[in-house]
Amino acid sequence: MRICIIGFGAVGQGVARVFSMKRNKIKQKYGLDLELVAATDSEGAVISEGGLDPDLLIETKKKTGKVSEYPKYGVSGLSGYEVMDTVEYDCLIEVTPTNIDDGEPARTHILKAIENGKDVVTSNKGPLALSYREIVDKAKSNGVEFKFEASVGGAMPILNFAHETLAGCDINSVFGILNGTTNFILSRMAKEGSSYEQTLKEAQQLGIAETNPAQDVDGIDAACKVVILANSILNRDVSFKDVEIDGISKITPGSIELAKKEGYLIKLIGEASQETLEVSPRLVREGSPFAVGGTLNVATLKTDLAEDVTVVGKGAGSVETASAILSDIISIWKVRK
Structure with a gap:
């Protein structure tokens, strides 16, 4: 070839x-x-x-x-x-x-x-x-x-997994952590208690965040992926303009600490279903499949026959x-x- x-x-x-x-x-x-x-x-x-x-x-x-x-x-x-x-x-x-x-x-x-x-x-x-x-x-x-x-x-093998491995299932929704840069930032903030600005600078120094990080931290990258998941897996006909987007720049160490006290972490989650197209910071329970650190991505596909199926993989590199x-x-x- x-x-x-x-x-x-x-x-x-x-x-x-x-x-x-x-x-x-x-x-x-x-x-x-x-x-x-x-x-x-x-x-x-x-x-x-x-x-x-x-x-x-x-x-x-x-x-x-x-x-x-x-x-x-x-x-x-x-x-x-x-x-x-x-x-x-x-x-x-x-x-x-x-x-x-x-x-x-x-x-x-x-x-x-x-x-x-x-x-x-x-x-x-x-x-x-x-x-x-x-x-x-x-x-x-x-x-x-x-x-x-x-x-x-x-x-992270999600599209081919949905179309081939789960070919016999109806998939009702897909949601998860779809951006490695924001996951790194939020994971470090939770671990170190550092501010968003400090952690972003560290991510840039490590080459995990771009010099202009807007596509990642404003949720744009994750929103693009939500559109692709909605169209490819859920057979919708949507585009980027249809996604409700909220990034992570307003998240404070205080809000992360408060979530931890209740047994939660804050993660940037993208969701695609027949009713919803959204990217926003959400609470996820510690110990759940979404409690991953670093630049890992994770997504759960809600199906009729196999119930919830979760895939994890490196989202960048x-x-x-x-x-x-x-x-x-x-x-x-x-x-x-």
Whole structure:
């Protein structure tokens, strides 16, 4: 399978690393040969029909900041859109940064690939939170696979779990901790008694929170995931604007301490049901499945036959997110064989 990666930040590099780690094993186990034929970043691209060396690609990006510096095959200034017209590929991996304003450029990349009859795997929440139905319908009408397990919860396997393992169940709602950064901040505040401002600064120093943390702490990231869960699992037709959102910036050490005295923790919870689309700080009981620390994500699916089923996993990390992308690629291969 010839792979084109658009976006070579943390997740794109994680995908290349996973390809390097797992290529031989996957070939032996599934008969799938992962051939990376193109990669792009904001500065340019690298294209080789004969395949690129994932390790050399990562090393080049780390040393120079540009994939276009890859020996012999790098092209400066070439956009992802242009690369898709230049190289022969079977599957697009779209991992550019999330844009919640209009979903671009990811939305255009994804739709172009689909219209050209290519399968697509993405971790990008923007197009899914804004144009889910359009993209899914376009994929169906063009007979291609469109997979996005990595868009919700990083390595936490929730979408494929719902569709495959719980295929016989009606799922009534999904709710949980869907953002690792806010979970880290709230966990540290509860443990250390520190203020929101202090803990946010610590999270930024550790690289867990962005320099501009608004998408995480204001609940925007979690809201995007609520939309994806509602549309994909509950078959709703909603977008980001339909979610009620309240972030964590107003939570004080005092409110956390008061909750602890009553046997509770405060967590940022996202909920999707037929009646509700919401992200807000809520009380969860200590000792419950939601009493997880660090950057872990956790979600409970309420079903008719299996009752409550809870999944837990790392919600962030380049290799962890890439593991979900790899599982989607293998799923596509099984369909295509």
